[in-house]
Amino acid sequence: MSLILFKNARLLDPSQKLDQIGDLLVEDGIIVSAGPNIGSQADKVENIVDCEGLALIPGLIDMQVYTGEPGDEHRETLATASLAAAQGGVTTMIVMPNTRPVIDDAALVDFIRRRARDTAIIRIHPMAAITKGCDSDQLTELGLLMEAGAVAFSNGDQAVMNALTMRRAMSYAANFDALIVHHPMDQDLARAGVMHESELSMRLGLSGIPSAAETVILDRDLRLVELTGARYHVSQISCSDSVAALRSARSRGLNVTSAVSANHLMLNENDVENYRSFAKLNPPLRGETDRMALVDGLADGTIDVVVSGHNPQDADAKRQPFDQAAYGSIGIETLLTSLITLHQSEQLDLLNLLATVTQHPAEILGLNTGTLQAGRPADLALVDLGLPWVIDADRLTSKSKNAALDGRRVQGAVIASYIGGKCIFARDNIE
């Protein structure tokens, strides 16, 4: 029996609406209790961590992470992504199936889980593909994949263009109450497009992706959810019309949830000015009114989850003419920092923001973490909410350095991360 006491912490837990100074007691990796004056009750505590008033929050759950394993390990492995995650207070990450090969078979789900167990320092759950190869109309074995440990089904950054295929996937997934996670992007409308379609794309001479490329598929999917009763989650939305569509779907009582990436909350299309390919994302960064709508959607609860969309790309793939450069940005390490910065700059409620990376993803995915409730694993992050710093991509831990937020002034830093009460990362001398 091993006991750890975190004392003098500002306990923040959205799942209990908890925001107070207190202590947290962990026994054998499980939270025993959290609240004021617990320290005085606990005798025989071998290990005491004095949090000195820093925030103690549930470890983050990042619902959208791309790695290069298997197939492109030079970009990122499960192990290197987990090291970066630990630096950012992320203790659980969901990896997307767009690898080489695509995770569309039970044996591959098993492979990811074993590699995660053997090489990574945080919890990793795989999503499996909806269709074989992520680009066909043949459904994967959803039932077997679920039994193997897939937490949800997604074609990652590829959309299911065939409406009939999507309908059948949703109907079939509903058998198991499985979650369908979809990237709404009409491949035909988006064809050749590399950035948000706007005055800026016109000036830069770059082909644009209209917002309608997203809403056309989102609207279709919402109709199909109505038809099939499936559980449906939008992996990322990027524009104000999507927020409106989801708000209306919620008011009709549809069982849909959605996410936005931290980059889309922090940046807008002007960040691709001067052909800055490090800000080339999928979906693209859109206009400032879209960004503000996303912030509003987050504030009123229309958007449930914030993800990093962590997508490591090597420098050669990024340092290209804009239309040839790879999509994506890393971000797992700066996810929490981005939210704390938004809490300051947009006056968003801190507990509500934290819910989007703890409580909500846990509920959507059916995980037992993302909370400080008694009886749950002690996955924790100790955070200095006030520390200002400047993001320097070269100093981030991820194997690839393609950070869209490079150079941004931010606030809030993770001091230590814990999985099951065990410290997996500590800045300075805290353990």
Next chain:
Amino acid sequence: MHSESLYTIALMTVEQRDSPFQNRHLLGIHGLSAPEITYLLDLADQYVALSRQQNKKSDVLRGRTQINLFFESSTRTQSSFELAGKRLGADVMNMSIAASAINKGETLIDTAVTLNAMNPDLLVVRHASSGAVALLAQKVSCAVLNAGDGSHEHPTQALLDALTIRRRLGKLDGLKVAICGDFVHSRVARSNIALLNIMGSQVNLIGPKTLVPASAARLGGRVFHNMKDGLAGCDIVMMLRLQNERMSGSFIPSLREYYHLYGLNEDKLAYAKPGALIMHPGPMNRGVEIDSTIADHPDLSLIREQVEMGVAVRMAVLDALAANLSKSRQQDASLTEGGSL
């Protein structure tokens, strides 16, 4: 504008010139000022005179190395730059890198670094991707001249068009210029809109909504989808080339319909100001965007003159960039000396 004193700029040494154009590269028209453009056009005017002499040779670029790096095939622009460099006495090397060669794995930046190691002074670059020339310019220590990047900019084309207009009409302000055709994919149109706006002329953009969307107006022009309305009162009618790959398929239903609605013929030209002049950046699709009788009109067509002005403008730009390069290298050298004291 054509005063005697200006007539001798090209003969002055670098130190004697009072040039408002101090840029290290010419990557686009966007960002230039009216005095800078006027200076380059004045300089080009004199190179027109030089190019009409029997001895067309100058030695302002003697000892300089100019590399024409073309990632996209081009006949007229590349030969125009080659001739311009040679007339100024530079050693000119042409490198045509077909798209297939890039796919062998060397990135644009690798190519830039490799070429830079050969110590060129002037790098003339064309690339199929918007922004590619600016990316390359970040990685080299010589002057970079954009000879067309994707759908973004083609600054020497806009300058040569401006020179052609100025020599015929005597001014660039207060004119009404129609630009007609495939605006969306045209770097020529973007550079021309920028230049004409800077110099104080009005631009009408004409074409179907698939090729001239309403948002094009935000770049500084009025958008018309009907040629009759768009051409009304125009001094200049600038036709754009309809690229082969856009002709069939989705942007326009057929060449026949395009010619019917937007091809420039005598009937449609009648909507413009009487005596309106006709321009085209070439190569032309006769019978698609322009009728042969118009293209070859002895008084109204400026198309052949544009080609002549092209060489002069490129001489002027090469000269101006080389002069700026000399100055910056002298400054670097004096800084180094100062540091050692």
